[in-house]
Amino acid sequence: MSLLSFSSPGSSRWKAWLDAHGEMFFLYSRQQTRSEADAKDVFQDALVEAWQKTDRRIPDKALVFATIRRRAIDLGRSTDRRSKREQLVAADLDNWFVSDFAKEDTRRFLKNALGELPDLQREVLILRVWGDLSFPAIANLTNVTVATATSRYRYALERLRDSLAELKP
Amino acid sequence: MKDDLEIESMLRDLRPQQLPADLRTRMKEPPVRTDRWKRVVAPAVLAAAAVWVVSLILPSMPPRAGGTLEPVTILQQQSSLIDxxxxAVIQGDGQAWEVMDQEWLDEELAICSSSSVQVRFTATRRELVYQPVPYY
Structure with missing residues (x-):
């Protein structure tokens, strides 16, 4: 018998929370999983779990990111699968962000450069830029030291800067 | 050369894509955890009710052929020493003891209450018995 049932009470808070943070959490789910379908499943399971853990109050952002990360790992993200996935990221990244025709060239270039980043660097970048997490929070979430999290972020920015320099010398 | 802040700003300009429509549908309503009594007490009550119903139904069901044991009555029961x-003779507690190997025949005569069929059971068993050696 399922412990979950879906009904309307509390739906306004849930909806507001989803509207405010759903895109950011889904971006991280995409980064953590191998396919769009996996990203959707992980996103849904993680948000439901986080919502219930906090007894239907608004869950802490870091908790949701951590739950997404754990669920993605549980789903069977292994090293060899990750390497295969990295090859696909660059191609899929177009769907990760909203298009903007005014700055399309730069944005496309930036998205491609993001896709070429190593997985761990891209993870820190997403958590910092779009997740707006502090480096200690990122370090705690990714099980590394603050220095490691910071340096991954720095390396990521450096690579992006190099890529942009090629675009606009 | 762009600095870090400029690149961060450019990155933030990339807004994450909206949730896909199908995912938004899946997430339409918040998950609701049912009350504790519904999760724990209700299943226990249901299980107890099921046991009670089964206990009411079982005695009223007709016996199936070969399914359940028929009630029987023991008519005769006896044990006979046949050997x-x-x-051996051993010493213990300041005296001699004979160790005897005895063989017994156990017999039972039972009758089935509903069909009047009689059944005789026989079985042999062996026992080791210690007996003090009498001194005259």
């Missing part, structure tokens, strides 16, 4: 041999 006894001394196999």
């Amino acid at each position: 006894s041999r001394v196999i």
